[in-house]
Amino acid sequence: MHRQFGSYSHHTRRTHQQDGPVHRGRALTNVNHHQYYAPNPGQKLHFQDLHMHLHNLSRHALQNKWVANKRSESTKINKSQNVKAKQLPELKVTKILLHLQREQKLKLAEERLEKEKEQTRLHEERERAVQHQNQVDVEQQNKLNLSEAEFVQHLSRYIMEVNLQRLHGYPTESAREEGTTEIYKHFDYLGARSSKLYNKHLDGEQFMEKQCIRCERTFHLTYSGEYISTETCTFHWGKLYDSKKGDNLKEYTCCAGGKDSAGCAHNAFHVWTGIEMGVNGPYDDFVYTQPRTDAQSTNVASKVYSLDCEMVFTGRGLEVARVTVVGWNDQLIYDHFVQPIGAVVDYNTRFSGITADDLNRKENKYLKSFREVQKDLLQLIKADTILIGHGLENDLRVLRMVHKRIVDTSYEFPHHLGFPYRCSLKSLSKKYLKRDIQVGDVGHSSMEDSIACMELMKWKVREFVKSQKNDGDV
Ligand SMILES: [Zn+2]
Ligand SMILES: [Zn+2]
Incomplete structure (x- = not known):
């Protein structure tokens, strides 16, 4: 088994x-x-x-x-x-x-x-x-058949008085030295970095000592704007703002670094704006807009333009690198890149939108010299022309131009905390024109900005006309 x-x-x-x-x-x-x-x-x-x-x-x-x-x-x-x-x-x-x-x-x-x-x-x-x-x-x-002439007439209500222009840093005729120009820069109590001016003797030679607007270190320049010594500048390109973390903490918008954190950006040179607190000047190289000389001048209405400049840093401070002028219907009147007088030490592309190629004669055949542009503008802008701009004193300063018929949108649309606080053109554009400007990372466009200024003043006049009409109805 x-x-x-x-x-x-x-x-x-x-x-x-x-x-x-x-x-x-x-x-x-x-x-x-x-x-x-x-x-x-x-x-x-x-x-x-x-x-x-x-x-x-x-x-x-x-x-x-x-x-x-x-x-x-x-x-x-x-x-x-x-x-x-x-x-x-x-x-x-x-x-x-x-x-x-x-x-x-x-x-x-x-x-x-x-x-x-x-x-x-x-x-x-x-x-x-x-x-x-x-x-x-x-x-x-x-x-309402608001022609350019009528618009200009409305705008005349908003032209800044000359003493107000002076207070706001516009270049004005010097009261002390005839034929010269002065710029008064008000005391900056906003805590913004500002430069100091000392004239010191070095081996018997006069030079300027400046404070870098980015890192606050002092540096030295000749009076023509040549760097005596160079040192890399380390800084935050953003603004300090109240942190969302609370406890009165402040953070930079560029990198969220704290108030005392090491800078997140570098530049081979320290920079300054070209302007100091107090009275600057007297200068003898400013040009003045001239009355019209053409035969029909008495019959032709004044023009209105909006102007905006993009600037780069040289040893002379901020210098104009592009200038744009637009007309009453937002049409482009003038737009040119400008070769600065001093050597560029920072194109400031993040804000200016200007690149090295823009200011390279080989790359950009439309590049003009500073004097050429100044001459063009004097042809275009006459003494009776109304110039609109946002903080136009900076544009006129770098153009080294004195003009009296100014409408400044930063003054007409004041900050709720009052002068010297200012609303940005970006925020005004958003609020009143429902338009986003200065978006992206290619920097500002002087064309976009000047159109925004023109449109803001149109908005202002429109509101005024409406209120007049309503008053009339009552
Ligand atoms: Zn930073
Ligand atoms: Zn610096």
């Missing part, structure tokens, strides 16, 4: 136990391939045989137990399989639930999308309404 233990049935096992092991000498193979011998029935057993028999019996019993365990394990497995089988419907339910959840999520996402679409639609509608209102405003203005 050759049996495989693994295939013993319950019945077989019981029979086997009753009958006892049989067929001595015949190999029984268990799963582990162990062989043992059992005595034949009726066989006389010697002690050793008996011992072997008992030993075999116990082994057999152990093996039977192993089989029993195996069986019970397999039963357990079967049972667990049955459980799994019973669980199948539950799995189905879970699957259905998951499916429903997914459906619900999809539905929610769709609803959200729908809501967003609706919001976009409403936003666009509002935008259209604003545009329409602007259109209506423009049409209204056209209905």
